[in-house]
Amino acid sequence: MAVLIGVDAHKRTHTLVAVDEVGRKLAERTVQATSEGHLNAVQWAGQWSDVSFAVEDCRHMTRRLEQDLIKMGFRVIRVHTRFMATARRSGRQPGKSDPIDALAVAHAALREPDLPVAALDGPSRQVKLLFDHRHDLILERTKVINRLRWHVHELDPQLTIPPRGLRSYSTMDSVAAHLEGFSGTVARIADDLLARCRELTRQVNQLERELRDLVRILAPSLLAIPGCGVLSAAAIIGETATASRFRSKDAYARFTGTAPIPVWSGNNVKVRLNRGGNRTLNHALHTIAVTQARGSGRGKTYYDGLTARGKTRKEALRLLRRRLSDVVLRALLADERTRTQPATNTGQEAA
Template sequence: MVMIGVDAHKRTHTLVAVDEIGRKLAERTVQATSDGHLAALQWAGQWTAVSFAVEDCRHMTRRLEQDLLRAGLPVVRVHTRFMATARRAGRQPGKSDPIDALAAAHAALREPDLPVAMLDGPARQVKLLSDYRHDLVTERTKVINRLRWHLHELDPELTIPPRGLRSYRTMDAVAHRLNSFEGTVARIAGDLLDRCQELTRQVNQLERELRDLVQALAPSLLEVPGCGVLSAAALIGETATASRFRSKDAYARFTGTAPIPVWSGNTTKVRLNRGGNRILNNALHTIAVTQTRSNGPGKDYYDKLTARGKTRKEALRLLRRRLSDVVFRALLTDERARAQPAPAALQAAA
C-alpha cells in the first residue's frame, strides 16, 4: 500500500508518496483547482493501492477531499499535532511543503485510529450555521463592551443587568434613554445599539434554524440529559459523521477526553489530555456540568466519584469521558436511523 501525504495551501497542494514502511517514493506539486486535483489522481494512478493523508484543516482541503472521495480513494485527516511530532522525528531538519506532506504520510502510517474523511452531508450545514452564530455572538460581545463604556460616560448612574443588552426590552429602554442626549458619544452609542439589535436578531434566527435541524438529525442526542440545541449542534458539526471513527475509544481521543498515561514502575497514573477537538470537549464539559446540577445517572456517577475521594475536576473529567461514549452511541443511532429506508406506507403517502 502507498500512503500519499498532502500539504494543502490556497494555490497549490504538495503530495509525497511513501511505501508501507515510510520510505519516500515520489513527490508532486499540483494546483489547488479541479484540474490540479485531476492531475493528482492521474499521478497517484501509477500505484495499485493508494490512500491519502491530509492535514485536518478542512477550509483548505475540503474541495480536494471531495474530489478524492468521489474518485473512490480513502482519505484520512491528520491532526497538526501528529504532523509536528513526525517532523521532529524526521531525519531532514526544517519545514517546507514536501517535509510537511511527508510528515502527514508518516503520521497516518503511525496512527491507526485517525478519523476518515467522508462526503459532506447535513452535518456540514449544521457546522456552518453553528460557526456563523458563534462569530456573530463574539461580534455582539465586542459591540456590547464598547456600548457600555459610552453609556457609562453619558450616564454613570444608568444600571444595566450583566446580560441585559441581549434583551429587546432592555435595548428599547436604552434607546429611549439615549434620545435625551446629544453629541458624538450619543450618536456612536446609538449606532452601536442598532448594531447590537441587528446581531441579536440574526443570532436568534440562527438558533431557531439550528433547533429545527438538530431535532431532525439527532433526536437521540437531544435525549441525553443536559444536551441542549447549541451543544448538540457543536457535537454534530464537529464530529462530521460518527461512523467515520473506528470505535468509541478513537472518538474519545478525537474529543480530547481520553486520558494520557504518565507512569513508570508499579504506580499507574494518567493526566489530563489537552489535545483533541476543543469545541467538542467544551460541549461535553457543558453537558457534564449541567448533569451534576440535576438528578440523573450523571449526577449519581459524579457523587460516587467524589465520595471515593476524587476532586471536583477529576470527577468532571471522568464524567466527560463517559459522556463521550454516550454521545458517540447517540450519534451512531441517529445516523443509522437516517440511513434506513422509509416504510413502504410512508413512501406511498409521499
C-alpha cells in the same frame, strides 16, 4: 504495494509525496489547487494500484480536495497539525518546505493508526457552518456591547445596565429611550452601536431557531440525553461530522479529549488530564456533565458515587465526561442508522 500520499495543501498549489508501507519516499508532485489539478493528482497516483491520501487537517484549505478524492473512490486520512509538526522535527532532512511537510503528513499518518477519515459533506456540515457563524456573531456582539457601554457611561455615568442586559430587547429599548435626551457625536455613535447590537441579536436568535429545527431532525437520540441542549447537540454534530468514521468508543474519546493520558512507569499506574482533542466537543460534553451533576438521574448518581469514594469535584466531572463520550457516540450512531434505514428499505422495496 500499498502507497500513502501525503499532501501539503495551500491556497494555490498542493504538494504530494508518495511513500510505501515503511515510509520510504517514492515520488513527489505539485498540482494546482483546482478541480483540474485534483484530476492531475489522481492521474499521477494511478501508477500505483493501492493508494490512500493523507492531508493536514485544515478544513477550509483542503475541503475541495477531500471531496474530489472521496468522490473518485480514494480513502482520505486527516492528520492533525501537531502530529505533522512532530513528524517533521523527527525527520532526517532538516528545514521546512512543501515536500518536507507533505512527507511529514504521510509519516504521521503511518505512525498514528486511529486518525479520522474524511467523508462526503452531509447535514452535519450545515450544522457546523451555522453553529460557527452564530459563534462569530456572538463575539462581534460582545465587542459592540463593550464599546457601547463606554459611550453610555460617558453620556450618563449613573445609568446602570445589567451585566448581560444588552442581550434582551427590553433593555435595548430602555437604553434607546434614555439616549434620546442626549445629542452630539458620542450619542450618535451610541445609537449606531445599539442598532448594530439589536441586529446581531436578531441574527443570533434566528440562527438558534434554525439549529433547533435541524438538530431535532438529525439527532433526536442525542437530544434525549439529559443535559444536552440544542447548542450542545449542534456542537457535537458539527465537530463529530460522521460518528461511524470512528472505529471504536476509545478512538472517539481520544478525539473528544476525554481519554486520560497515561503517565506512569513501574507498578504505580497513573494518568493525567488530556488537554488535547477537540476542545469544542470537550466543552459541550463538560456542559452536559455539569448539568447532570446538578440535576438527577444516572449521571447524578454516578457523580455522587465518585465524590463519596473520595474523588474531588473536578475528578468526578472528568470521569463523567469520559462516560458521556461513550453515551454520545452511541446516540450519534443510532441517529445515523435511523437516517440511512429508510433509504435502504426504499431500495429493497424498489428491487
